[in-house]
Amino acid sequence: MATVFMKWLETTPGDYDRGIKLLTLGRGARVQAHITAMVHEGEKVLEIGCGTGTLALMLARQGAMVTGVDGSPTMLRVARERVDTGGLEEQVELHQLDASLIADHFDPGSFDLIVSTLLFSELPPDEQRYVLRAARRLLAPGGRLAVADEVVPEGMMARLVWAAVRLPLVIVTWLITRTTTHALSGFPAILAAAGFAPRVATSYLGGSLQLFIARPAEEMADERPPVPRMTHRITLRSLLVNLWAIFFRIIPPYPKVRPGLYRVGEPNSKSPVLVTGNFDLTVRRVVRQLDGRVDCWLLVADSAGINVWCAAGGGYFSAEKVTAAVKISGVEELVAHHTLVLPQLAACGVDGRQVHRETGWAVRWGPARARDIPAYLSAGRQKSDAMRWVTFPLRERIEMMLVTLGFYGLFILVPLAVLWRPMFWPVTAALCGLSLFYTIVLPWLPGHDGLAKSVPLVCIALAGLYVYSALWGHLPPHSIFNWTVGLVGLAVFTGAELQGMSPLMRGEQANWMWEGVIGTVLAVIYLVGSRLISW
């Protein structure tokens, strides 16, 4: 179930293109036409974030030699197909590359025009600056930069109108295509700080979609902004985020921390550099363990707002992300050593040797849990086996139970409350009872994964039903039949889903098909059986 939901959340390239069209109310095409009119035949163009290649193809048809980079392999697959069908292989070259890595992959001064649409608004400010500086180096003398993006309009009234129009558009677009965008503010200043002299070439939709054209300026300000400090504080926001995370953790948008370098305490050039993902809860839990105990640098890498283990297992927290974090942050200017301490649970997704190869920083695998970091550091970066091994204690099982119940509350109980009112409370009680029971006895149930563990759960649930019926309830046969089918379904479901989706239980991801099959069989049994009984 959760897997099906997660799959639905994934944006396909088609979804993305449709989503952008909706959000820009079709003005994206005009911006692309405007950019295309800027190029001359034979010019070398770099498109950062080329997506499915729409603009790259337009530029190539205009006679330009286009290099397109994008971080998403699925987008690039579509772009490649389109280049092939268009017969433009000679003119378009595509690379799978995050924007932050362009500086290392192309020679300085190799492009006449660098273009980018709707990319910078997706990047945190540090990364915007970093990519812009890289772009400045890649431009040939006389070269120019064209950036089209969504912009928060200037002025109070314009902003209010913009927000009022945009909000419903954003919600509808997200529901149809799971695509959303953000809007830049203060971008001309960031362009100027990165060494460009920008002007707004054209703007659409009341100034909320703008095309900036910029040429490298003579001078380049090169000031490092101070590294922000993180402290452990309980605020209204943190309480609300915790509450959200308890029940609806797997429903986006995930609460995120802006990726980048932070300091905890008063670190100096010898202090350790710890790396973590950018899920809000993860960062706060790490800081809570460190603040007041350890002085260190905390490098928050972009893990798409997902916790370390799941993000690493799912390909969102990778060597590329850590490499990008190291480079963008400029952490090497602040410390005298070259050692990163990564969370051990990132090891299933972050290739440590690749990080070393690409950054020159050595990777040490820290403890699995944030609470062991102070002890690990004070022991001279030595771990005990207890720091290595993951357990699933009652406290965490209860947390997992609440996350799962929050999700199924939405997907089972809300529809029941609307469509089948009399079944709402019985199902709620059964779901909560089974979940709580399963949460407590999980370690003692036989079997390696949730589906196997659901067999004893089914037996216990049915035994409970029959004992209750025989001693107190004296339920009529059709009612016993209905409850039997319902409880088997709920017990299998609980068993398979509630183990969480971490690799620890080789989880739900491997089981959801079986859930589907068992659910279908039960539905058939119910439909046939209830007819037979009433007949």
Place this chain on the structure above:
Amino acid sequence: MSFWESMFEHVELARKLRYLRIYFDPQRCVGDWTCYEVCPVGCWTPDMEQHRAIFHDAQRCIACGACALQCPEDAIKLTTPGRL
């Protein structure tokens, strides 16, 4: 790729997930022990005398793939039985 196509692709993955296991070639092991450092369930033990790692307790393995990804000598593979 539509939602249904990607769902269908995931059926294959889900099937594979059930049968993934670790294949270890001790001949290639150089005793780097990163596998031991990163295993969250304690499947690996360093053998100090032989200067190599020992994979034991395959029952406990959760097929997370950390050891396979970090092994400097590619001595560890995480795959399904047919694929080796």
